[in-house]
Amino acid sequence: MTKTFLIALLVTLSLQTTAQTSQWKNLFNGKDLSGWKQLNGKAKYSISKGEIIGTTVLNEPNSFLATKEQYGDFILEFEFKVDSTMNSGVQFRSESMQEYQNGKVHGYQYEIDPSKRKWSAGIYDESRRDWLYPLDLNPAAKAAFHQLKWNKARIECIGTNIRTWLNDMPAAHVVDAMTMKGFIALQVHSINNKADEGRIIHWRNLRIQTTHLKPAAYNNIFVVNLIPNTISDAEKRNGVSLLWDGKTTNGWRGAYKEKFPQKGWEIKDSILSVRPSAGAEAANGGDIVTTKQYTAFICQFDFKLTEGANSGVKYFVTENENTEGSAIGLEYQILDDAKHPDAKLGVVGNRTLASLYDLIPSLREPRARRPIGEWNRGMIVVYPDNRVEHWLNGWKVLEYQRGAPYFLALVARSKFEKWPNFGMALQGHILLQDHGNAVSFRSIKIQELN
Template identity: 70%
Template structure:
């Protein structure tokens, strides 16, 4: 028996040595919170059977069990099991500073979301920029979460790239440089209803590796890139290219013109800006269009509004008919809804921000709308089967089908009713509109979709 016990002990020591030699380090000793501290709310954290257990407490804000050490580049693995009615998350590269919201924990979060929305594995920016990578951008990952069972998280942060996996299914791919390092934390979300007190989440097998890191192979999922005018290797592999690199406008020209406008548009500090002309449409530089025409594509663009400004991103612009104002095409509306009078025109708000102008009203998702003066991420997707989507800051706000009976009915009661075959060209230019107000653009990217 003694020999067996000695052999078993040797085996444990050998396994521990092997684990240490592989570069993995345990962040939790299975007994107490050595190396951790609690911040913000007073939710209950305890240790049971080698697991960290977080329990909701009514009236408390979001609570965090935080590592005392900060981490920059790493691979983190852990397992969790969560109550089906509880929201939670794992913070990474996060901070708590007295000068920021009185020490409120803020930073990147691996979302744990057992609700029907199923965004577990997405990346949220706690107490800062809201959603960065909601799983509507990668809907196939919504099936990764296993209700009522242990789930395995893998989180890889190397340089500006942050990637997540849940139960070995790739979920999110984020490129961002706002916070290069910070602590890791286990969140117990605040609750607003007394009946939700006592909900629990459990974590175990928490380990981290900080040396010998190699990026996992690219997996082709959608990439959110927050770095201006940057094209990551993953985006290149996915088929994207820049239409504006922060310096050159070679992919653009004036609408109905051969060259880029000599006035009215400015390139400065990596930003392409249409200058104000007092609100007179196309009275200064005029619209600009891509030199190339597109049929099925994903077009990403960052935009920033000034107070009261109006502009638009149009697609399927053919320049086949001269118009007194802006060139004709389907339009992703760019507008300060609170100030510009156009927001109250049309029908049921179909001229508001991110709407299909004068045809379909954008979903009124308040969290998708950034304050005037901040950058927004817009996106138009046109699929080969003529289905179209508008996105705003990671939220899908419109979907429709070109040529469908519903689409044709909307055209028939719109300002475009007298334009033959409106919006139905097989291909067309992309357009940035000069509506006479100052609006800025950057990070213009396109991927052509094969039919």
């Protein structure tokens, strides 16, 4: 076998391998809408110069031009250009079934958002769970969107990992298993204002890979993991770990105690719950705290309320006060605002759900609130410079800075004014409150920040 022949053979094999690993398929033939069907609203879809053009129609619901084929694992790329006020999106792993809201399209959406909030490439759950990954979780990606110009989008769905890019910048990363297969659809948003009639959005160069998929290298953007009590590989790279292992009481003890309470708390089906009790709080199991203390961190937790329930997640708990009842600390309030009287106490709603208890009210964003009995996603972020954020179901609902003059003034006017340097400890425990009401927790995670 000659050297020339060997070289030719290697080149041929290399070309075959390249072809196998880059099998892109066009979703749009550039001429007609073969392979697509329109769902829900009656917005206009047309073709011009190899582009699909969506045009708004007054008083029509959200409209979707959907692929007839369904896709599970894939890499999708496309380009889009939008009017300056035209909110839109691209659905993926989405469904339309008569038994679900009379065929309403629902599922994951790659957001196209030219508004001032700049959430393009965030992940929205259309007609289902609302925002999964708003770009407030990755502010650097907001600058990637080009107003009135062509933008390049990329979506990777491989297993439970859902990732997006905008103009080659990593934008969002969600881990979820709710829907593993579905159609892809181009959205024209509903409008109710005559001035918005005739707004257009352009799509072109829609192509997809479904075989020999190779995910992009991991980056360090924040990951939203919706699979209970799990840590994904990307989260591990970011330094995220389970604060509660989903099985035991390891890493936790009773507040002011050496061991975990023998009553009042229950671990069942990977859920940590406060058992309801009648009478005084002293008869309960009592608050529980982490055995470790934390300084700057991201603490994530899922919680579920029962009707009329009251609880909280406290941080910078030092146990120095040796109070009777609940230990003292800054508190992310967990409350049934409609049925518990505490919601009407305090000042301007500063004892309502996700508020900094008795100090700062949370944003009253209706879309951030779930019905009683459904799981909620809470998050507390404490930065090294003492900035703090409260999040609820993907929405940032509160932010403040420990030690700022307004913070100290609020403390001086609150029930905490009698404790010197309240909320200003350099480090402290994280606490789950037993208020005698049935409340459940899961997916409690921590990421320490430097």
